[in-house]
Amino acid sequence: SYELTQPPSVSVSPGQTARITCSGDALPKKYAYWYQQKSGQAPVLVIYEDSKRPSGIPERFSGSSSGTMATLTISGAQVEDEADYYCYSTDSSGHHSVFGTGTKVTVL
Amino acid sequence: EVQLLESGGGLVQPGGSLRLFCAASGITFSSYAMTWVRQAPGKGLEWVSAISGSGGGTYYADSVKGRFTISRDNSKNTLYLQMNNLRAEDTAVYYCASVEYWGQGTLVTVSS
Numbered sequence: 720s721y722e723l724t725q726p727p728s729v730s731v732s733p734g735q736t737a738r739i740t741c742s743g744d745a746l747p748k749k750y751a752y753w754y755q756q757k758s759g760q761a762p763v764l765v766i767y768e769d770s771k772r773p774s775g776i777p778e779r780f781s782g783s784s785s786g787t788m789a790t791l792t793i794s795g796a797q798v799e800d801e802a803d804y805y806c807y808s809t810d811s812s813g814h815h816s817v818f819g820t821g822t823k824v825t826v827l
Numbered sequence: 828e829v830q831l832l833e834s835g836g837g838l839v840q841p842g843g844s845l846r847l848f849c850a851a852s853g854i855t856f857s858s859y860a861m862t863w864v865r866q867a868p869g870k871g872l873e874w875v876s877a878i879s880g881s882g883g884g885t886y887y888a889d890s891v892k893g894r895f896t897i898s899r900d901n902s903k904n905t906l907y908l909q910m911n912n913l914r915a916e917d918t919a920v921y922y923c924a925s926v927e928y929w930g931q932g933t934l935v936t937v938s939s
Contacts, residue, residue, distance in 0.1 A: 720889055752926065754872070756872070761922060761929040761930065761931055761932060762864075762872065762922075762924075762929055763929075764926065764927050767926060767927070773927060803871075805871065805872050807872075807874075814886045815874075815886060815888070816862065816874040816877060816886075817874055818864075818871060818872040818873065818874055819871075820871060821871040821872070
């Protein structure tokens with residue numbers, strides 16, 4: 720079955736840049752989406768279609784994709800950005816979706 | 828304001844059945860493909876199933892194929908997930924979601 724691989728954890732100091740990668744064989748042809756999930760809450764979409772930001776999401780969140788890797792960047796990370804982040808995409812058929820393994824971002 | 832409200836979760840014995848509901852408001856429901864996503868306690872997100880806006884296309888994760896059935900009633904703005912032959916490993920919070928909008932989830936516990 721299709722898999723999306725993320726690093727388990729990323730740590731960054733406040734104001735620094737955090738980068739979270741997501742690796743998957745179908746990413747050259749399929750969009751990546753990124754979700755932020757804080758403890759006890761439902762996920763929130765922070766990036767869609769590789770690099771678009773929904774309304775209400777701070778500009779410090781950006782996304783990119785190249786080849787088999789998508790990247791979520793938090794520029795000038797804030798303490799409130801501490802959360803689990805998941806990438807999301809589909810396999811090459813487009814019929815089966817999958818979430819990445821998740822990355823815990825710590826800002827301290 | 829968009830709202831997705833799940834219901835139908837609860838405690839069920841292994842081998843039992845449960846039907847989840849997701850009531851949508853604030854969106855043109857039939858325009859949205861919808862998914863069910865679950866999260867086991869302390870674990871990551873798992874895509875479970877998806878259905879096209881018309882209901883004509885349905886898709887399942889291998890872990891639930893043949894046991895779960897997704898459906899929708901666009902006249903009632905409601906999404907469903909029929910879960911049969913439930914296993915302990917199906918224990919999770921189940922979320923109803925489009926790409927952008929998510930409900931708060933409903934807890935399903937499979938235990939004797």
